[in-house]
Amino acid sequence: MEIQYVIINFLILALILFIFGRKTVRRIFGDRRVRIEQELNEAEAIENLPEEEETFEAFSAPEISDDCVNEAAAAVSEKIEQIEQFGERECREVHREMIADARIELFEEMKAQVAKIFSASPYYEKIRELDSVVLDNILTKIKITPGDMAYLKHKDILYVTITSAYPLSPELMDRIEKAATELVDTVGGKISLWFLEDSSLIGGFKLRIGDTVYDGTISEELYQFRKSLTRDPIENTDAAGELIKEFFDKAKNFNPHVHVYQLGRVMTVSDGICWMDGLADIMYGEVIEFECGERGMVLDIQQNRIGCVIFGEYEHIESGSRVRRVGRIASVPVGENLLGRVVDALGNPIDGEGYLPPSERRPIEFKAPAILERSPVSRPLHTGIKAIDALVPIGKGQRELIIGDRQTGKTAIAVDTIINQKGKNTVCIYVAIGQKETLVAEIRDRLKSHGALDYTTIIAVPASGSAALQYIAPFSGAAMAEYFMYAGRDVLIVYDDLSKHAVAYRELSLLLHRPSGREAYPGDIFYLHSRLLERAANLSAEAGGGSMTALPIIETQAGDISAYIPTNVISITDGQIFLDSELFNEGQRPAVNVGLSVSRVGGAAQRKLMKQVSGDLRTRLAQYRELKEFMQFGSDIDDATMKALSSGALLTEALKQGRYSPVDDSLQALLIFAVSEGFADSLSPADMAQFEERLYRYFKYERKELLEKLETGNKLDSKTKSELLAALKEFKAGL
Ligand code: ATP
Ligand code: MG
Numbered sequence: 001m002e003i004q005y006v007i008i009n010f011l012i013l014a015l016i017l018f019i020f021g022r023k024t025v026r027r028i029f030g031d032r033r034v035r036i037e038q039e040l041n042e043a044e045a046i047e048n049l050p051e052e053e054e055t056f057e058a059f060s061a062p063e064i065s066d067d068c069v070n071e072a073a074a075a076v077s078e079k080i081e082q083i084e085q086f087g088e089r090e091c092r093e094v095h096r097e098m099i100a101d102a103r104i105e106l107f108e109e110m111k112a113q114v115a116k117i118f119s120a121s122p123y124y125e126k127i128r129e130l131d132s133v134v135l136d137n138i139l140t141k142i143k144i145t146p147g148d149m150a151y152l153k154h155k156d157i158l159y160v161t162i163t164s165a166y167p168l169s170p171e172l173m174d175r176i177e178k179a180a181t182e183l184v185d186t187v188g189g190k191i192s193l194w195f196l197e198d199s200s201l202i203g204g205f206k207l208r209i210g211d212t213v214y215d216g217t218i219s220e221e222l223y224q225f226r227k228s229l230t231r232d233p234i235e236n237t238d239a240a241g242e243l244i245k246e247f248f249d250k251a252k253n254f255n256p257h258v259h260v261y262q263l264g265r266v267m268t269v270s271d272g273i274c275w276m277d278g279l280a281d282i283m284y285g286e287v288i289e290f291e292c293g294e295r296g297m298v299l300d301i302q303q304n305r306i307g308c309v310i311f312g313e314y315e316h317i318e319s320g321s322r323v324r325r326v327g328r329i330a331s332v333p334v335g336e337n338l339l340g341r342v343v344d345a346l347g348n349p350i351d352g353e354g355y356l357p358p359s360e361r362r363p364i365e366f367k368a369p370a371i372l373e374r375s376p377v378s379r380p381l382h383t384g385i386k387a388i389d390a391l392v393p394i395g396k397g398q399r400e401l402i403i404g405d406r407q408t409g410k411t412a413i414a415v416d417t418i419i420n421q422k423g424k425n426t427v428c429i430y431v432a433i434g435q436k437e438t439l440v441a442e443i444r445d446r447l448k449s450h451g452a453l454d455y456t457t458i459i460a461v462p463a464s465g466s467a468a469l470q471y472i473a474p475f476s477g478a479a480m481a482e483y484f485m486y487a488g489r490d491v492l493i494v495y496d497d498l499s500k501h502a503v504a505y506r507e508l509s510l511l512l513h514r515p516s517g518r519e520a521y522p523g524d525i526f527y528l529h530s531r532l533l534e535r536a537a538n539l540s541a542e543a544g545g546g547s548m549t550a551l552p553i554i555e556t557q558a559g560d561i562s563a564y565i566p567t568n569v570i571s572i573t574d575g576q577i578f579l580d581s582e583l584f585n586e587g588q589r590p591a592v593n594v595g596l597s598v599s600r601v602g603g604a605a606q607r608k609l610m611k612q613v614s615g616d617l618r619t620r621l622a623q624y625r626e627l628k629e630f631m632q633f634g635s636d637i638d639d640a641t642m643k644a645l646s647s648g649a650l651l652t653e654a655l656k657q658g659r660y661s662p663v664d665d666s667l668q669a670l671l672i673f674a675v676s677e678g679f680a681d682s683l684s685p686a687d688m689a690q691f692e693e694r695l696y697r698y699f700k701y702e703r704k705e706l707l708e709k710l711e712t713g714n715k716l717d718s719k720t721k722s723e724l725l726a727a728l729k730e731f732k733a734g735l
Helices: 001-049 066-088 091-120 123-129 131-141 145-157 168-185 217-231 239-252 386-391 409-422 437-449 467-486 497-510 526-535 564-572 583-584 610-615 618-633 639-654 665-676 685-702 703-710 718-733
Strands: 157-164 190-197 205-209 213-214 259-269 273-278 286-290 293-299 306-310 324-329 331-333 361-363 400-404 425-435 455-460 490-496 547-555 575-579
Touching: 066 400, 091 123, 091 168, 091 217, 091 425, 123 131, 131 168, 131 205, 145 157, 157 168, 168 190, 168 205, 239 490, 273 324, 293 467, 293 583, 306 467, 331 610, 361 467, 386 610, 386 618, 400 409, 400 564, 409 425, 409 437, 409 490, 409 547, 409 575, 425 437, 425 467, 425 497, 437 455, 455 467, 467 497, 467 526, 467 547, 497 526, 497 564, 526 547, 526 564, 547 564, 575 583, 618 639, 618 665, 639 665, 639 685, 665 685, 665 703, 685 703, 685 718, 703 718
Parallel strands: 157 190, 400 547, 400 575, 425 455, 425 490, 490 547
Antiparallel strands: 157 205, 205 213, 213 259, 259 273, 259 324, 273 306, 286 293, 286 324, 293 306, 331 361
């Protein structure tokens, strides 16, 4: 009975909770959802802040007489000749740079000409006639941005500035004042209106509300033109002639656009870090442009100042100078044409192989694939290194850390793995962070001579490069890799090395005055590396089926894998290949420490054949190492121990491998099988290399069919096994 009452009471309680609770929950979460959606929409609206507006054709453009054109052309004729001279020579990097410089000079001269044209009658009058049209256009665009709202909340007043090349008519000024007052009134604030004159604008005027500028001036039009100039390829040796034609077409058919952008002001600059104010609606990671043309990326947003890193030279950025939002998140060019090239962290070529045509771009920071878009690691990615493929196999989409002291062959493993991807339809990306330039050049040459450069992109920021570029290099690499992964291809990306990356990030963070944590690294360094490595994935078939395998490298100090950065990255990755400096010095190369190396997911991707033959390899090697250490204390050895020792020594020897000599995985399995089955027992370890070479040769040329069977088959069935044993016996007899 009691139980019935309890159940009934419980049901009644549940019903009451359901009826009343539902409403409350809906109220709380419904409100929140609406709010979140609203905020998202607002954020999206800001993101889509138009950099350039379309033309409006409400008036006829002023015509420029041929006299003016001729006069201007005469003024720049010297420059043209200079550029044309370059055209006769081969278009090498230096000449290309000279052409680019000459273009800029040419541009400056032309700008002066344009200023002259528009300062005299009849163009002066004509351009003034356009003012009201420009204003109409501006007034359709003006709005209060979320940044302005925030400013109004604190200060209750918004600054509105009109800067014109010449005095504006009183009616125009009235219209502007009325429109600006009305606009700010709608959100309950006041304006402070300023009229300025600036003859360097050449013609037209611009309106600034808060930090947003609505620019309808000729100088802005010229600025946009100049930007397109530096963007265009300079391969074409007729560039000069075309340029001049283009330029005068532009001046003749002058058709003012209204460009909308946001401005800020440099407060301080030091050590590659710049603090600014203004830029009300800026977002984290956005690109900004300084007056001198240098660019930077926003890394810190505080209430009254914005911190950014500068990509290039920062010596000529002055305090008080203008900064402008470029309107996009930091991104790099991606695509097929980057293969075979060495580029910097921003995707600019640095290998002297010439111009890289513009291609698709991807943001350097991108959301990692969600769980539903991933499928478990199931396909092997062969490194061609015996000790790794047999003991710590790597699967496509895995993140396997290569960790070890300095000079233990970490880079060698990564480079060999890239070389082994030849003909396997895998794209490779090698990110060199803070490495010596000579090393990068050597790696490039090696890859080239092994035919591996065609499918590889090298991203290099040398040790002398700025911390900002070192910091973004792995993210740029990930963006380039993602392009291929989302197109359904397999990619291998190497980050060499993340210790130096962590140091660069620490430098930036300390300069940005962020609080430092353990070993003076900033608290978010774990997040930094995890969001980088989480981008590696094996995509499900529905998501395109591509994969990104990441091989991050970490350098340890005196084998200490419990330091801050090593433990972080070990916990983010799916296993590690630990390289031991003692083994390396003993001559065991690659110096993989089998006991400390592990691959947590690669086992599922290992070929059955390899799994079968290397099943007990790990235990046998461990047993050998233990016995070997133990043997240092005693001298009496029984036969069984002796046997275990000598076969262990042979196995260890068999796992040695030189650089740039990847071995096919069927051959690897064959060797391990032969050694474990005792076919090398009579050899001394010194003869192992010869034994290996002969074995490969014998099977490649004399037992082709059997080797093919191993290559195509999966598991070693009893028939193949006996065939294999017979063949090995025959081989042994012929030794
Ligand atoms: P660093 O800490 O300077 O980055 P690293 O750990 O990346 O060093 P590598 O530059 O790859 O090490 O190799 C160090 C040296 O060891 C090089 O001279 C290289 O030629 C040699 N080496 C690496 N692997 C092998 C190998 N399997 N056989 C012979 N020599 C090797
Ligand atoms: Mg290295």
